[in-house]
Amino acid sequence: MARPPGLSVRVKLTLSYAGFLMIAGVLLLAASWVYLMRDAPLRTLVPDFSNLPLALNPRNRGPAVFGPVAAAMLLFLLVFGLVGGWILAGRMLSPLTRITDATRKAATGSLSHRIELEGRNDEFRELADAFDRMLQRLEAHVAExxxxxxxxxxxxxxxxxxxxxxxxxxxxxxxxxxxxxxxxxxxxxxxxxxxxxxxxxxxxxDQRSFARERVDLSLLAEEAAETLLPLAEERGRTIETSGDAAAAVGSHPLLLQLTTNLVHNAIVHNLPDDGTVWITTGAHDGAVTLTVENTGAPLSPRQVSTLTEPFQRGVDRVRGDHEGTGLGLAIVTSIAQAHDGTLTLTPRDTGGLRVTLRLPAAPSHVMGKSK
Missing domain, CATH: 1.10.287 (Helix Hairpins)
Structure with a gap:
C-alpha cells in the first residue's frame, strides 16, 4: 500500500516530550507568578510606563523582571525537551529498531537470525520473544x-x-x-x-480447512477394525476393540483416516504369526483418547521417535505388500495437530508399539452427527 511520507515515530515522540515539558513549564511559571504576587495590589500586576520613577519601585518591577526570566526558562526547557526527548525516544525505540531489522532479514529468507533482546520483561521484550519464537517455528517448518x-x-x-x-x-x-x-x-x-x-x-x-462436527472415536475404531479385518485375517492377526464413547469435534473423514492408518500400521508391522492389535477409547479430564497397541518386534525409544517422520520405517519395516507409502504416521500426526491434539508413541515392554491419540473432548452443547 502506497502511503505519503510522514514524520518518524522518534520525531513525533521528541515533539511530544518537548511539548509536554513546555506546557508543564508554563503552568509552573504561572503558578509561581500567582504565588509570588498574591499579596500585591491588582494595579502592580501591570507595569506603569508613564511614570518611570514609579516603575523603579520594587513592587512595580515584578512583571518587568519576571517576564524575561520566564521567557529564558521556557527557551531552556524547549531546547532541553527537544534534545532530551530525542535521546530518550531513541533509547525507547531501540528495541523496535532491532525488531524491524530482524523482520527485514526474515523477509529476505534469513530465518536463522534471532533478536534475543536483553533486559527485563516489558512490552517490547514480549514482542521480541514472540517474534523469535515465530522465527524458530518458521525455520523448523521450512526445513521440514x-x-x-x-x-x-x-x-x-x-x-x-x-x-x-x-x-x-x-x-x-x-x-x-x-x-x-x-x-x-x-x-x-x-x-x-x-x-x-x-x-x-x-x-x-495440515491446512485446517475442513468442516467440524461431533465425532465419536469409539465408532471410528469399530469402523476401521471392520474395514481392515480381511487384511488382519489374511496375515493371521487378531483385532480387539474396547472402551467407552469418546466424543470429539473435528472432521469425520480425517479422523477416520487417522484411525485407519493407525490400525493398518499395527496390523502390517506385527509378529509374523499370531499377532494382536488392541484398540481402546476413553474420556477423562476434558479429553478423549484413542489408543492402538500391537505385538511386534522390540523397538527402542530412539527408533520410535523417528516413526512420525515422513517416509521413515522402524525395525523390520521393509517394503512388501501392504507396506504403505511411508506417510501413515506422518499423516496421523498432521491430522492430530490440525485437531489441536497430541500423538504419543511408546514402545511396549514385550515388543510392539503403543500409539495414543489425545483430543479435546466435545463440549456438551456441541450438537451434530456422531458418526
Missing part, C-alpha cells in the same frame, strides 16, 4: 518442508524408475512375458497412485 519435498521426490521417482526399467527390459526382449509385464506395471502404478493420494491428504490435513 524441504526435507519432505526431497523425500517425496525420491519416493515418487522410485516407481517411475522401476516402470522405465521394466519397459526397457521388455523392449530389449521381444519374447518377454507381456502378461507378467502388465501385472508388474499395474502394481507399480498403484503404488504411485497411493503415494500421490497420501501426499494430497498430508497437505490437506
Amino acid at each position: 518442508q524441504r526435507r519432505f519435498a526431497a523425500n517425496a521426490s525420491h519416493e515418487l521417482r522410485t516407481p517411475l524408475a522401476v516402470s522405465q526399467i521394466l519397459l526397457d527390459v521388455a523392449r530389449a526382449d521381444p519374447d518377454h512375458d507381456t502378461d507378467r509385464l502388465v501385472e508388474r506395471l499395474h502394481a507399480v502404478n498403484l503404488r504411485a497412485i497411493d503415494l500421490t493420494e497420501a501426499l494430497i491428504l498430508f497437505s490437506r490435513a
Whole structure:
C-alpha cells in the first residue's frame, strides 16, 4: 500500500516530550507568578510606563523582571525537551529498531537470525520473544518442508524408475512375458497412485480447512477394525476393540483416516504369526483418547521417535505388500495437530508399539452427527 511520507515515530515522540515539558513549564511559571504576587495590589500586576520613577519601585518591577526570566526558562526547557526527548525516544525505540531489522532479514529468507533482546520483561521484550519464537517455528517448518519435498521426490521417482526399467527390459526382449509385464506395471502404478493420494491428504490435513462436527472415536475404531479385518485375517492377526464413547469435534473423514492408518500400521508391522492389535477409547479430564497397541518386534525409544517422520520405517519395516507409502504416521500426526491434539508413541515392554491419540473432548452443547 502506497502511503505519503510522514514524520518518524522518534520525531513525533521528541515533539511530544518537548511539548509536554513546555506546557508543564508554563503552568509552573504561572503558578509561581500567582504565588509570588498574591499579596500585591491588582494595579502592580501591570507595569506603569508613564511614570518611570514609579516603575523603579520594587513592587512595580515584578512583571518587568519576571517576564524575561520566564521567557529564558521556557527557551531552556524547549531546547532541553527537544534534545532530551530525542535521546530518550531513541533509547525507547531501540528495541523496535532491532525488531524491524530482524523482520527485514526474515523477509529476505534469513530465518536463522534471532533478536534475543536483553533486559527485563516489558512490552517490547514480549514482542521480541514472540517474534523469535515465530522465527524458530518458521525455520523448523521450512526445513521440514524441504526435507519432505526431497523425500517425496525420491519416493515418487522410485516407481517411475522401476516402470522405465521394466519397459526397457521388455523392449530389449521381444519374447518377454507381456502378461507378467502388465501385472508388474499395474502394481507399480498403484503404488504411485497411493503415494500421490497420501501426499494430497498430508497437505490437506495440515491446512485446517475442513468442516467440524461431533465425532465419536469409539465408532471410528469399530469402523476401521471392520474395514481392515480381511487384511488382519489374511496375515493371521487378531483385532480387539474396547472402551467407552469418546466424543470429539473435528472432521469425520480425517479422523477416520487417522484411525485407519493407525490400525493398518499395527496390523502390517506385527509378529509374523499370531499377532494382536488392541484398540481402546476413553474420556477423562476434558479429553478423549484413542489408543492402538500391537505385538511386534522390540523397538527402542530412539527408533520410535523417528516413526512420525515422513517416509521413515522402524525395525523390520521393509517394503512388501501392504507396506504403505511411508506417510501413515506422518499423516496421523498432521491430522492430530490440525485437531489441536497430541500423538504419543511408546514402545511396549514385550515388543510392539503403543500409539495414543489425545483430543479435546466435545463440549456438551456441541450438537451434530456422531458418526
